[in-house]
Amino acid sequence: MESKQANVIGLISDIHGNLAALEAVLADMPDVDAVVNAGDVVGYGPWPAECVKRIRHPRSYSIMGNHDARLFWDEITDAGDAYAAEVLADEQKAWIKSLPDQRLLFDDRLKVVHGHPVDRFQYTYQPEFDETLLDAEDMLVLGHTHRQGSARVDGDRLVVNPGSVGQPRDKDPRASYAVINLEEMTISLERTSYDIDRVAEQIAETPIKERNATRLYQGR
Template sequence: MKLAVLTDLHANREALEAVLEHARAQEVQRYALLGDFVGYGAEPGWVLDTARELVAQGAIALLGNHDEAALKGAPQNMRADAREAIAWTQRQLSPAQFDFLRSLPLTQREGAILFVHANAVAPGEWGYVRSRSDAVASLQAGGCQYLFCGHMHDPRLYYLSGTAKCGDFVPSDGVPIPVPAHRQWLAVPGSVGQPRDGNPAAAYAILDLAAQELVFHRVPYDHERAADKIREAGLPAWFADRLSDGR
């Protein structure tokens, strides 16, 4: 089975449409959506409706911190402009879309795979996996063969050997990576809707369970159109500007 893992969609319709088209061309059979459907972008309702359709077809979907903020109100430690985007988002969503967000779990486990938005140590506290030590802590807490995390917008792959040695590297676009079962793996696919590694192309990953291979993909999309929609909505202009350079 080929499983596409998407995260941090951030209300970016153009990016999500491009990624879904690309995934279909890769003959993906199932999707996992790791949260942050809303925030920053101009089309939260469309993104949520698309996610609901995918879930109805068997996709996994999780709650992200921006999704939680849309439900409960933005926390004080969230940046002022991000809080502004959450307040705007709350005015755009329908009752059915709020209900969908309320239905989302923090984590989901399927066999040897654990999916979380942030990390497996304390999923609801929204801590980042920034280092090898963070990755080891999550792998040990998760007790799984494969752990997929969002929240960090930069693609990265960590691995833990049977002798507790951890390594990591930045994956290359489209290059299959063997992920055999004698190691544990933590993959951060990067962001669909708001990449932050200097590459504006949308990021996601595909796990081929039968082949035990993981491929990270970058998908160009019409980021100028997405940026124009952000400006037209009256959201902070730098949310639009950053889409063009992936920052």
């Protein structure tokens, strides 16, 4: 349990080393009491170290995603993950390794997982958002699918995926995030544009596959 109080909270997920998108989201986001990150700071994108540095903040709460976990495999097969493992400082890797699989925050009112409360890397899409996903918390936040959505279940409780900051996959190339109000139990799903050309140019300077740049223009 983590009981630090917060009312208005920014929700983000799946940053994937895309600093341009992260900066755009944080600039577009209204004043919030805290930011909750549902995992995958690294992978695919060209700025893993910069994104780790940017997201580490006393009022930011992160969990480990599947690409974060891959940094510690004996063999890393994805070029984006391998690049992250190469350029991250040792203390940044140690921070990622220390991240929990899930967190209960704000007097246990909000749970954050990456993919699913039982199987942390299981894809959970909006049609599956129902009361069976929740325990006693008022709100469940998850990511992993890179698709933004929310559902009000079991009365006034919420399941929400803020979408992907760094690699949306719902055919909308704009970076995704959400803002919630825990007192009023309201949610606003948000999108903001960012400089995709900047990301593509930076990817071209790395071993990361070009496809990870071209797909950004298509939101897929």
